Amino acid sequence: MGSNSALLSKIATNGGHGENLAYFDGWKAYDRNPFHPTQNPEGVIQMGLAENQLSLDLIEEWIRKNPKASICTAEGVEEFKNVANFQDYYGFPDFRKAIANFMSKARGGRVTFDPDRVVMAGGATGANELLMFCLADPGDAFLVPSPYYPAFYRDLGWRTGVKIVPVDCDSSNNFQVTRAALEAAYEKARNNNINIKGLIITNPSNPLGTTLDRDTLTSLVKFINDKNIHLVCDEIYSGTVFSSPTFTCVSEVMQDVKNFNRDLIHIVYSLSKDMGVPGLRVGIVYSYNDAVVNCGRKMSSFGLVSSQTQHLLSAMLLDDVFVSNFLKTSSKRLARRHEVFTTGLKEVGINCLKSNAGLYCWMDLRKLLKGQTFEAEMVLWRVIINEVKLNVSPGSSFRCVEPGWFRVCFANMDEHTVEVALKRIRAFVGVQGNKKSNNADQVFVKSPNKKRSQNDLRLSFPATKRYEEVMSPHIMSPHSPMPHSPLLRAN
Numbered sequence: 001m002g003s004n005s006a007l008l009s010k011i012a013t014n015g016g017h018g019e020n021l022a023y024f025d026g027w028k029a030y031d032r033n034p035f036h037p038t039q040n041p042e043g044v045i046q047m048g049l050a051e052n053q054l055s056l057d058l059i060e061e062w063i064r065k066n067p068k069a070s071i072c073t074a075e076g077v078e079e080f081k082n083v084a085n086f087q088d089y090y091g092f093p094d095f096r097k098a099i100a101n102f103m104s105k106a107r108g109g110r111v112t113f114d115p116d117r118v119v120m121a122g123g124a125t126g127a128n129e130l131l132m133f134c135l136a137d138p139g140d141a142f143l144v145p146s147p148y149y150p151a152f153y154r155d156l157g158w159r160t161g162v163k164i165v166p167v168d169c170d171s172s173n174n175f176q177v178t179r180a181a182l183e184a185a186y187e188k189a190r191n192n193n194i195n196i197k198g199l200i201i202t203n204p205s206n207p208l209g210t211t212l213d214r215d216t217l218t219s220l221v222k223f224i225n226d227k228n229i230h231l232v233c234d235e236i237y238s239g240t241v242f243s244s245p246t247f248t249c250v251s252e253v254m255q256d257v258k259n260f261n262r263d264l265i266h267i268v269y270s271l272s273k274d275m276g277v278p279g280l281r282v283g284i285v286y287s288y289n290d291a292v293v294n295c296g297r298k299m300s301s302f303g304l305v306s307s308q309t310q311h312l313l314s315a316m317l318l319d320d321v322f323v324s325n326f327l328k329t330s331s332k333r334l335a336r337r338h339e340v341f342t343t344g345l346k347e348v349g350i351n352c353l354k355s356n357a358g359l360y361c362w363m364d365l366r367k368l369l370k371g372q373t374f375e376a377e378m379v380l381w382r383v384i385i386n387e388v389k390l391n392v393s394p395g396s397s398f399r400c401v402e403p404g405w406f407r408v409c410f411a412n413m414d415e416h417t418v419e420v421a422l423k424r425i426r427a428f429v430g431v432q433g434n435k436k437s438n439n440a441d442q443v444f445v446k447s448p449n450k451k452r453s454q455n456d457l458r459l460s461f462p463a464t465k466r467y468e469e470v471m472s473p474h475i476m477s478p479h480s481p482m483p484h485s486p487l488l489r490a491n
């Protein structure tokens with residue numbers, strides 16, 4: 001491998017993919033031993049994947065009812081030749097219209113989008129990279145409020161050479177980004193001779209599951225305008241909002257703010273989350289800047305959406321009744337799943353940041369840490385992966401500045417799997433606080449995979465200790481499961 005990599009380019013081997021992050025490690029643990037309700041019930045449950053599987057049945061139903069929209073059916077094959085032969089980086093006009101229509105519907109019809117500003121890309125991944133390519137040179141940087149989507153390292157920077165400058169946000173104000181934090185990050189970067197070309201925000205946020213309020217968005221638009229830098233709004237979760245407040249899109253705010261440069265504003269969107277179809281690789285850039293639309297179109301040759309997919313989606317997303325029903329039902333189902341999951345966590349004393357969007361929650365496990373360090377976070381994370389067998393993602397991989405937060409996805413599985421996951425969590429963390437001893441720091445840990453006698457094992461700590469303080473890393477290695485700990489005793 002070593003000598004082989006010497007044959008590759010520096011850029012290909014510079015580690016810019018970011019695959020050494022714990023976020024991807026967790027996926028590997030899942031791949032080695034994936035949970036299956038009957039074939040592998042003891043396996044790792046994948047809770048690290050922000051995937052929406054809750055409403056795919058509605059899409060399947062529409063496809064069955066509309067066989068003409070697919071070119072690989074007896075009813076639709078007549079269009080095969082025209083569709084399969086199409087290769088134009090503008091995309092089908094109906095496809096761009098359909099996407100603009102869907103984006104508007106996902107925002108409650110409060111804004112409309114011009115199909116001629118829709119530029120195709122391979123998912124939001126391709127869209128984000130396309131924008132970086134158009135807006136920044138290698139070595140330039142974008143401000144990114146933290147915690148942020150781990151794959152931004154790859155998407156924004158690997159091939160383009162664009163750097164990320166984090167804007168630190170923390171739980172003191174529910175991780176909201178402030179003008180002061182933006183100014184501080186901007187000034188610090190400038191003092192280090194880093195050329196800031198823009199700010200990229202994910203709204204609704206991944207990993208927080210929160211939406212930016214109108215005032216905050218307005219202040220961001222003013223900030224980038226004052227600095228004459230770009231604002232990229234990754235709105236991939238805009239239709240994945242399931243409770244109040246409603247989502248405010250940057251385009252709505254643009255209607256309010258006076259005297260600013262519209263050329264600085266760009267939206268990234270994709271159907272991967274809102275429709276749950278990441279495999280179709282439908283991403284778009286919507287830019288208010290004509291030059292970016294023009295340049296982006298040329299770039300989109302590298303990530304065109306297949307014309308077969310464009311053809312199918314044109315028909316589906318221009319069906320207003322379907323779209324309205326889909327968005328409403330999806331939101332209801334997500335709300336229910338979120339409720340079931342967060343209530344289950346609350347029952348064992350685990351809180352999540354209050355959220356109204358996304359396919360995950362931002363779980364607060366700070367009180368289970370030995371100390372407020374990222375080493376302690378990793379120790380806890382390894383226990384969750386290896387012993388509890390849940391692939392959750394540690395906050396450090398989102399570059400969270402506070403240790404102890406974890407992102408847990410809840411929409412990529414069926415109800416049964418959610419129940420199994422909650423059962424494992426319940427078994428892992430019991431009641432906080434021992435009524436008898438009044439020891440508020442007692443934590444109960446059970447191994448979910450052992451027989452009855454071992455199942456009731458309990459780990460108890462002195463009030464000042466957290467659990468991994470009493471477990472050396474080697475005790476917690478995958479080769480040495482928890483019941484071997486001398487500190488465990490039968491309950």
Ligand SMILES: Cc1ncc(COP(=O)(O)O)c(C=O)c1O
Pocket residue numbers: 050122123124125126149202206234236270271272278282283
């Ligand atoms: C914030 C954010 N941007 C972009 C992406 C990439 O999405 P896509 O599958 O459309 O490339 C994701 C996927 O998780 C995401 O969460």
